[in-house]
Amino acid sequence: MKLGLKKWYDGVLDIPEGKVGKFRIRHIEYPAGHTLKSGNLRTALFGQESEELTYDHPTRWHELTENGGVWMTDLPIEQRQHDELLSRARGRVLVGGLGIGYAVVALAARSKVTEIVVIERSPEIIKLTWKATVERAKTINPKIKLKVVEADLFTYLKNRQRLKKAKPEFTWAFFDIWQGDGETTFHTKVVPLRQLAHGVCSSVTCWNEDVMRGQLLMGLHTRVMLLDHDEVGMTLEELTKERDSIYTDWAIPFWRWIQDNPALTQKKNRDLLGFIMGQYVQNYGKPEAFNGIPALRKYREPVSA
Secondary structure (H helix, E strand, C coil): CEECCEECCCCCCCCCCEEECCEEEEEEEECCCCEEECCCHHHHHCCCCCCEEECCCCEEEEEEEECCEEEEECCHHHHHHHHHHHCCCCEEEEEECCCCCHHHHHHHCCCCEEEEEEEECCHHHHHHHHHHHHHHHHHHCCCCEEEEEECCHHHHHHHHHHCCCCCCCECEEEECCCCCCCHHHHHHHHHHHHHHHECCECCEEECCHHHHHHHHHHHHHHHHHHCCCHHHCCCHHHHCCCCCCHHHHCCHHHHHHHHHCHHHHCHHHHHHHHHHHHHHHHHCCCHHHCCCCHHHHHHHCCCCC
16 A cells, blocks of 8 residues: 555554454464565566565564455555555545455545445444454544445445436445456456446446456457367357357457458458457446447447347
């Protein structure tokens, strides 16, 4: 977390250990001289530089688990990822998922953020972390307005859609209610939440969405390469068929557009095709981006047979 010009990793949070229901807060303690990194190989692939952090004193970190499975920690690597995502936050902010409260504390440290509303469906997590989160956030920014709502994020957004006003209620939103960052999470969580938040939130950022979109882009590149090999039997006709599957049908408008522009699959045009694939993947599922490349406009219409 940044406080002014200073990076702050150690001691950002101060949550007591505890267990409520299936959720638990556990402390991770390291002795003086222990070295931690703020990145790994995967974060490096997405352009994030890593630094080594060696402390001359014992350090204590926090871990939130559910039935033994880790939801999140406040170790430097996760703090660094959050900080990059939260860097553009401003105004009235909606946070989906309380967790250990790091996002709330980091947002409170941002001078342009005036209010934070957190949606958390688990009363156990609220009981474990909300009080400590408020205390820490208020220490950093006494004027910050904080509120937690015990609710399912999908249900909350649906209700806000029914009451939608002329202007968005929230300037910015950050959603982090998942553990995995695969294609299933993208299609069942990220895209639906973006749809529901449209008009309620001016801008939406989702945890590890870039990782998920990277997987989608890799899938398109792989299929383009397979089109060059007749023995594989993959054709544009096959790629444009509906299969009632989230893993393939999301790309049907793209392949139908390529079908109408076959020259793009020629090797001499691969750089252009790569750019277009990147634009398609980057904008897929974002209601505000439908007027990008021609294929994106088809998202608003049912895919015809």
